[in-house]
Amino acid sequence: MxxxxxxxxxxxxxxxxxxxxxxxxxxxxxxxxxxxxxxxxxxxxxxxxxxxxxxxxxxxxxxxxxxxxxxxxxxxxxxxxxxxxxxxxxxxxxxxxxxxxxxxxxxxxxxxxxxxxxxxxxxxxxxxxxxxxxxxxxxxxxxxxxxxxxxxxxxxxxxxxxxxxxxxxxxxxxxxxxxxxxxxxxxxxxxxxxxxxxxxxxxxxxxxxxxxxxxxxxxxxxxxxxxxxxxxxxxxxxxxxxxxxxxxxxxxxxxxxxxxxxxxxxxxxxxxxxxxxxxxxxxxxxxxxxxxxxxxxxxxxxxxxxxxxxxxxxxxxxxxxxxxxxxxxxxxxxxxxxxxxxxxxxxxxxxxxxxxxxxxxxxxxxxxxxxxxxxxxxxxRIDQHWGMFAPSVFKDDGWYILDGTTTSGQHLDLNRDGAVVTYEKPASVVSLFKNDRWRKYSENYLFVDNAYMRPYYCNYLLRIWHETPGHAPLRQLDVIYMKEVSRPNYQPVQPVREVLCSCAP
Incomplete structure (x- = not known):
């Protein structure tokens, strides 16, 4: 024994x-x-x-x-x-x-x-x-x-x-x-x-x-x-x-x-x-x-x-x-x-x-x-869930455009340091995220169950923008998601523009 x-x-x-x-x-x-x-x-x-x-x-x-x-x-x-x-x-x-x-x-x-x-x-x-x-x-x-x-x-x-x-x-x-x-x-x-x-x-x-x-x-x-x-x-x-x-x-x-x-x-x-x-x-x-x-x-x-x-x-x-x-x-x-x-x-x-x-x-x-x-x-906190890419891989993909409309009517993308808004896909979507915490936040931002969080993010972005000297004042900010749903066998995908939230100062 x-x-x-x-x-x-x-x-x-x-x-x-x-x-x-x-x-x-x-x-x-x-x-x-x-x-x-x-x-x-x-x-x-x-x-x-x-x-x-x-x-x-x-x-x-x-x-x-x-x-x-x-x-x-x-x-x-x-x-x-x-x-x-x-x-x-x-x-x-x-x-x-x-x-x-x-x-x-x-x-x-x-x-x-x-x-x-x-x-x-x-x-x-x-x-x-x-x-x-x-x-x-x-x-x-x-x-x-x-x-x-x-x-x-x-x-x-x-x-x-x-x-x-x-x-x-x-x-x-x-x-x-x-x-x-x-x-x-x-x-x-x-x-x-x-x-x-x-x-x-x-x-x-x-x-x-x-x-x-x-x-x-x-x-x-x-x-x-x-x-x-x-x-x-x-x-x-x-x-x-x-x-x-x-x-x-x-x-x-x-x-x-x-x-x-x-x-x-x-x-x-x-x-x-x-x-x-x-x-x-x-x-x-x-x-x-x-x-x-x-x-x-x-x-x-x-x-x-x-x-x-x-x-x-x-x-x-x-x-x-x-x-x-x-x-x-x-x-x-x-x-x-x-x-x-x-x-x-x-x-x-x-x-x-x-x-x-x-x-x-x-x-x-x-x-x-x-x-x-x-x-x-x-x-x-011994609760745990190990569902990485489970039960299937997430198919909704895309990138964010933070479309800020200035008082003069110009459209600036806050996600690209105030560059003029373009709907072309970035060469690297990953580079738009400061770190993985923000990437995870942006993923959760998409879910309907988390819709309550959208105005907080929108207003936070507005405040940060206006607190930076030299930034043109905005009269509206639209959080836009260019949605691409992954398809099998490399089939091409046409992005769909979705406005997740709009806010004003």
């Missing part, structure tokens, strides 16, 4: 060094995400932007959600919260009071995601879940400031309910993505990638190279579908674990790099690459340890030196509120075992809930999770 149990646990044993690398990767992504979001503090997170708090509470708020960013509609308050989040991400990167900063980083990430759901994408769900499960993982045990205050671990391998949750979560991402792709274009016709690359609003240069080759796109469509469906199974094979893990990591690394070259997906591919770092086997980590870790440790020492003057204040604050961190709290062995059992029990329960939530998105009605049970998912 013991041999069977040992065999079953093999796929879920992780290297502490790989978990530390996962922590650093997640922290780096957090910093990148904060930096990108910070360029739109007023537009996306203030009452002067595209989603004032009143509109959010009226149309897009769940009663179980929470958000510190909703405490004020001022962009200055948002800036303070962003600075705090960036500081916590740096602390997570170097492993300073790791468990505490993981929890606080997760709270602020949930908070900012809840503030504006109109700019969220699938990668945000995964980043949130990596932080959530990371709280239960010892990803600050090595390669961290905290580890210098502890004896070296007796072994570099680690197994717990949290390692099971981390691996199962990764598998759920790809299994659910594949199972939700129920359209024949994925599993029978092989045209899904053709339709994806027909969307000019996400088409990257690599996609332009692939687009003229239908046979290759058909093969890649089937390869993507069956890889997402079948490859996660290798994570649960209890023999030759190193080989299967490396296979999964290499294939997924190539897959997401390929996505980044063909489709404009923002941080999605980076988050997915970061998510697999914890799977690296001991042989790989030993090589990295010899070549890369010494440099990272020198950087960590420099950061620790800068944080040293603040240590007494932080310790006093922790004691005042009754907090303890992993590096300084060592309960007796008996209590420690009891606490670990309680923690593992909590993780198993949360993992079962997450699996049920995912089953509810893909299975028959008999699996339906009733509404009274959904409050937990919304409260701690």
């Amino acid at each position: 013991l041999r069977i149990l040992s065999l079953l646990r093999r796929p879920f044993v992780l290297d502490l060094r790989a978990l530390a690398l996962l922590r650093a990767a997640v922290a780096a992504v957090l910093l990148l995400d904060i930096g990108i979001r910070a360029t739109d503090l007023e537009a996306h997170y203030s009452n002067l932007g595209v989603l004032p708090l009143g509109a959010l509470y009226e149309h897009g708020w769940n009663q179980y959600s929470f958000s510190l960013h909703n405490s004020s509609g001022l962009w200055q308050v948002q800036a303070i919260l962003f600075l705090i989040a960036a500081g916590l991400a740096v602390a997570l990167l170097v492993g300073y009071h790791t468990r505490l900063v993981t929890a606080l980083s997760w709270i602020l990430l949930v908070s900012v995601q809840n503030r504006n759901p109109l700019i969220s994408q699938g990668g945000d769900d995964l980043l949130r879940m990596l932080l959530f499960w990371g709280f239960f993982l010892p990803w600050g045990r090595v390669y961290s400031v905290d580890s210098k205050k502890q004896p070296k671990p007796e072994q570099l391998t680690y197994f717990s309910a949290a390692t099971i949750a981390y691996i199962v979560q990764l598998a759920l991402v790809y299994w659910c993505t594949a199972l939700l792709k129920s359209s024949p274009e994925w599993s029978q016709e092989g045209t899904a990638l053709y339709y994806a690359l027909s969307l000019d609003q996400v088409l990257m240069p690599g996609g332009r190279l692939l687009y003229p080759h239908p046979d290759l796109m058909r093969w890649l469509t089937f390869a993507t579908y069956y890889m997402e469906m079948l490859l996660p199974f290798v994570l649960f094979i209890p023999f030759r674990v190193t080989f299967w893990r490396l296979l999964f990591v290499i294939v997924m690394l190539g897959f997401h790099l390929g996505i980044s070259l063909t489709l404009f997906v923002g941080l999605f591919f980076i988050i997915n690459i970061a998510s697999i770092m914890g799977l690296l086997p001991p042989t790989t980590m030993a090589w990295l340890e010899r070549h890369i870790v010494p440099r990272a440790q020198r950087l960590g020492s420099q950061v620790e030196g800068r944080l040293q003057p603040w240590r007494p204040r932080l310790t006093a604050w922790q004691q005042a509120v009754g907090l303890r961190v992993e590096a300084s709290w060592k309960p007796p062995t008996g209590i420690q075992g009891l606490l670990r059992s309680m923690r593992d029990g909590l993780v198993v329960g949360l993992l079962a809930y997450v699996c049920w939530w995912n089953l509810d998105t893909i299975a028959e009605p008999r699996w339906t999770m009733r509404e009274p049970l959904r409050w937990l998912g919304h409260l701690v």
